Amino acid sequence: MSIRHGLLALLDQGPRYGYQLRTEFEARTGATWPLNVGQVYTTLGRLERDGLVQPAGEDGEGHLFYAVTEAGRAELRQWFDTPVPRTNPPRDELAIKLAMAVTVPGVDVQSVVQGQRRHSMKALQDYTRLKGQALVASPEQQGDLAWLLVLEQLIFQTEAEIRWLDHCETRLAQYAARPAPPEPGPAAAPAPKTGPRRRART
Template identity: 55%
Template sequence: MSVKYGLLALLERGPMYGYQLRAAFQESTGGSLNIGQVYTTLSRLERDEFVRALEENESGQRPYEITGAGRADLKTWFSTPISRSDRPRDELAIKLALAVTTPGVDVRAIMQAQRTSTMRALQEYTRLKSLSDTDLAWQLVLESMIFQSEAEIRWLDHCEATLAKHTPKPVENRQEKTVELR
């Protein structure tokens, strides 16, 4: 998810300062966010006039609020579908593509290790989902992670089957038969 639009969406709820934004982002999405990234993004948003800094409060914290331009940009983001080409590269797909063409790499071991890791993650996401007091935003994020994990396991199964079809069978050692001519 874009940090920029995440922060704008959170500021649509009302003015917040950096640490509040970080906590709200993590609570809503389950994703971790470095506080430095929050303030760097806020600086860019302020430069682009999507947010404005308010006066420091009595604790010395400077809250930010979304501007009209920020609301318009956020509205456009919400109404524009995400294109597959806009998403980050899939590191696992790249890893497997390179593994099948790199001598000495055990592709099956890579797939098995990934499958094991993904199964553990899937179990954890399912456990978290079973905790009924999670809010709707976190529930949707968890369900997305569950579906993505399930899809990754199916894709790994497919890759393993495809690899089995394309792996050459071992050649039997045959000794040439010599024919004696008399």
């Protein structure tokens, strides 16, 4: 998730200060990826350092506004035009957990899978309910459309996770049903060493 480019996208619509950026970012993503103000200002500092945003004055309450620069707009357009790379997929905690569980003695991997499936099914129900509410509210609003797209991504992602968990359970069952490797037999005694034969004298 690119906070950097998300803030650039918001600033492309006009100058804003940190708390406004945080509020709008969370509103458009349904607070799926909550930000704190410290993250926002740290990112703004880096964007300013890189010449992508610049200070744009203060209001009467002392809020410092930032505006996007032409270089910032160019980077934002490049971000929109460039596919998200899959060459370095993000670390998935669930995949790492299961990979470790199958290699650590004493872990009930089936229980881990079933517990995660219950959790994922509950999350899927919650996302589906929120999607229904979003469709009923005001689907013509762009902010609601943004939240709806995020919700649908979460739904598809969770559905895929549940299918993967089902696959993991099948794979574990297949692995458990494999015939055990044969026990190694007793090692054969090494043949006695013999010296070179002497030729008989004639």
